[in-house]
Amino acid sequence: MSIREEAENERQKLKNMSWKDRAWYVWEYYKFHLLAVILAIGVLSTIGTMIYRQTFTTRLSVAIINDRSAGASSSALLESDLREYLGCGKKDLIEINEGLMVDFNEESTSQYGYATLAKISALVASKSLDVVIGDQSAIDHYETVSAYQNLEELLSPELYARVKDHIYRAKDGEGNLTPVALSLEDTALEEKTGIIMDPPYLAVIQGSPHKEAAIQMIEYLFP
Numbered sequence: 371m372s373i374r375e376e377a378e379n380e381r382q383k384l385k386n387m388s389w390k391d392r393a394w395y396v397w398e399y400y401k402f403h404l405l406a407v408i409l410a411i412g413v414l415s416t417i418g419t420m421i422y423r424q425t426f427t428t429r430l431s432v433a434i435i436n437d438r439s440a441g442a443s444s445s446a447l448l449e450s451d452l453r454e455y456l457g458c459g460k461k462d463l464i465e466i467n468e469g470l471m472v473d474f475n476e477e478s479t480s481q482y483g484y485a486t487l488a489k490i491s492a493l494v495a496s497k498s499l500d501v502v503i504g505d506q507s508a509i510d511h512y513e514t515v516s517a518y519q520n521l522e523e524l525l526s527p528e529l530y531a532r533v534k535d536h537i538y539r540a541k542d543g544e545g546n547l548t549p550v551a552l553s554l555e556d557t558a559l560e561e562k563t564g565i566i567m568d569p570p571y572l573a574v575i576q577g578s579p580h581k582e583a584a585i586q587m588i589e590y591l592f593p
Contacts, residue, residue: 428498429456430583431465433490435472435504436567443468443564451562455590456583467493474511500578501587503559505567506538509551512573513540518550519574525585533592538571557591 430452437443445466452464472486493499494517502508502518512518521537522530538551554560555569572591574584 426461426463428463428465428580429458430501430580430587431467431493431499432501432503432587433467433470433493433499434565435470435486435490435502435508437468437471437565439564439566441469443566445563448559448562452587452590456586467499472508474507494575494577497577497579499575500580500584502573502575503554503565503570504573505569506571509538509571509573510540513542513548513550516543517573517576518548519576519578519581521549521552521574524574524581525588529585529589529592533588536592552588552592554591559591 432445434445445468449464449466452458453462456462456464458464467489470486470490472490490499502512509518518540521533525533533552536553536556537549538553539547539549540551542548542550551571551573553569554572559565559570572588574581574588578584
């Protein structure tokens with residue numbers, strides 16, 4: 371039987387079936403074909419997305435850890451303001467990772483918390499993260515492995531003097547208190563995002579690939 375005759379035979383079979391029977395017949399006899407097509411579409415879509423994203427340039431990457439607004443916050447206005455402040459073009463990205471919740475107490479950390487830890491670790495390891503906005507536990511936890519920049523060394527004397535009253539010192543890996551974060555309690559962050567922390571802190575990652583943009587974010591939040 372030729373391919374054309376086989377196709378006509380299948381068409382006639384389906385023509386005489388109810389919709390329910392047709393669905394069962396197609397799934398029963400062609401499910402592997404369908405699954406292969408779906409898999410191929412997924413792979414092609416992923417590859418296409420990766421190629422498309424390569425045409426963009428990340429200007430700044432931010433992780434927001436332990437926002438307690440229960441999904442009521444939004445980084446859209448903050449992102450829009452940062453794009454304008456950094457002079458971003460159409461092909462520039464501001465990446466803000468939201469919804470990262472974790473309890474740093476190992477005994478009470480959930481599976482979601484472990485997934486969050488893994489995501490943050492992956493971002494840091496791949497040098498894809500510049501700034502953390504988190505609660506005190508997030509700052510203290512990661513500074514035990516000296517994850518953050520010393521702000522006194524990173525910022526210009528003028529900018530450091532501007533923000534010095536907001537400095538938070540955490541213990542580094544050797545137990546030394548180091549100025550690594552800024553309290554954002556009196557800034558426009560809550561108004562711009564609706565983030566709920568008590569209070570939120572900002573820290574710059576040691577391996578930040580976009581340190582200048584991170585500094586500009588600090589300048590934006592402390593005009």
